Amino acid sequence: MFESLLVANRGEIARRIIRTARRLGVRTIVVHSEADADLPFVQEADEAVCVGPANPVQSYRNPEAILAAAKSTGARAIHPGYGFLSENADFARTVEANGLVWVGPGADAIAAMGDKINARNLMAAAGVPVAPGTTDPAETVEAALAAAEVIGYPVMVKAAAGGGGMGMAVASDPAGLRTEYDRVRAFAERMFGDGSVLIERYFPRVRHVEVQILGLPDGRVVALGERECSVQRRNQKLVEESPSPAVSARLRERLLAAAVRAGEAVGYRNAGTVECLLVPGQRDAQGDSADSAEFFFLEMNTRLQVEHPVTELVYGVDLVEEQLRVAAGLAPTFDPDALAPRGHAIELRVNAEDPVRFLPGPGAVTAWTEPTGEGIRVDSGYALGTTVTPFYDSLMAKLIAYGADRAEAIDRARTAVAGFEVAGPKCNLPFFAELLDNAEFVGGDYDTGIVGRMRAPK
Template structure:
């Protein structure tokens, strides 16, 4: 097993990785910005190195500073968490060139899946269903209009190099396409340095379902069930659950088989997620993208399968067999994750501030992965995620009831907080029924 690990991230995910590493007897090093010096993950690591000011480009995305920290502390491996440099193929390659172990998929897999158009084409060739769309970037507006005539409206206009729900717009007619194409292309050039645009069929009523995969050290790819991720605002997830209430045993078999084919097509190693859109009226599903990293919502899979995905990541990176038998997976129960964000519960606008009260709920089936404690400051420099509240029950009804109790017992004061939204959602008849889609938040507002 790896003996020393640098965690190239912050907040709850850095804290969560450190927790598993400590349990395994691995020495941990945290890197942090000047703004994060007082956060729990910094003090909980065995050693901490400041890598720059608050601006992520000068700290958490500062490759030279992170590699210098790895060298000065003598670590063997780097875990990137999610976000920041986690899906940066050049960083992954550079880490290995420096003789360090990269806890993630190979740089080639990251590159292959990093461009949505290339990923679509690879998946189609591997027999994974893809939505009708362009096989090459729309070079300009005229090309987009030609594609629209073939695909039909409504359509999704996407940044080919985007991710995390960013760089997307819906066009219902030609006028909207003209507007959205320019908007998405400009955003993509600014945010990703790549203005390539993908045109794809848009499904007005759809569910977002993803499959957790793990590429093992022996070359096999296994699928660890699906997660329902349809409760979203601005195309970004707020709630995830596993198993999906929309997926039958027969559909699950098709989902998992497609996800394994997707991983095998790029020689995938380590943890990753195959994200799909599910048409609930036809039970057809289509490949959306592959996230070549650990997902924010990985805890729901951990609870249903009884495994520690970070430990499995470390074992794969070290060339070790998994802790479980890939041929005898035995999932059970139901898990739900709620993302506790520093944002108002109505418009979901960020509201940073000093945490004056932070009381986490406890009880049977309740887990909290948090990045803050009372006295910390939620700054405006990073994502608004403060914690993840995860609940587990014997079935979905019990998980929802435990979630209600846990939300009521979670006290946060200082920054804005979206806990009241979850209290509302957990009483919403559509959500409770399980028959919901990605439009549920809009209907609640």
């Protein structure tokens, strides 16, 4: 194991990585912006380096500043967390070219999965189901219209270089496709520097299910179960749980096998996530559609996911430790042939946003009391006296509840939400209190439209 690690991220994920590194005896260095100087992750690291102003392009997304910090502090490895430079293949190559260890998949795998069209084609060749869609970018609106006629409406218009739910729109007819094509293309050029657009079949009722994979130093790829991520606003996740209430044992076997094939197709190493759309099948006499459901590859996230704690609790592993071990060329702490889930975990993303329209509301934290109790875990980036600024994602903390089964996890989550006090910034905790009493969610038969239905005019 390397003796020092630079964490090229901020907030809760930086604290999360520091916690495991410290337990392993690894010295930690963090980089931070001027706006984050007083946050807990800066205080908790063994060393901290300011790499620029609040603008992430000048700090957390600045490869030169981060590499300079690594060299000046004697860091031997870099963990990028999620977001920022975590899926930047050029940065991964540069890190390794400078003699440092990159805690993540190889640059070639990052590049291969970073383009949604290329990723779709690779997965199809590997036998992983993909939704009907284009195999090449739709270079013009006319090409998009022609593709949609073959695929069938409604269609999803997606930025090929996008991610995190950004650069996506639904078109129900040719007129809508003309509008959304131009909008998505312009957004993609502005946000990602790549205006390539992909057209895919859109499924009105669908669930978002993903599989955690880990590529080991010996070349094997293992799957650590699935996570349900269908509670979303603006195509971005709010709640995740594992196992998925929609996945039967037989469906799980198919889903995990496909995720392993996906990882093997790109020689994957380290932690990653294969995201899929799950389309419910015809219900049988017992009302169950899980075994007849179809799933389609959506994308692969070549990094640690925000929602990794639910997998950690259900499988009894520390995914950050496994990441560090893979990067160091060490075997995992678990037996890959004896992986088995136990219990149920639910994660709630506590954001600085209002609980009705989900619009961000940063501010100084004037009250902060985290819940405790059996089965409760809180991964937070803030504390009393800190300030949530408008420069970064609104995530303040992740509240995770674990139980022997889903009912117990939901019950513990309800109690924890009621005991989580946040004042100053806006906060979406009241939404979670509502969700955890929602019959559709509690019953487990929900889809990506659940938030829209909850917020529809009565």
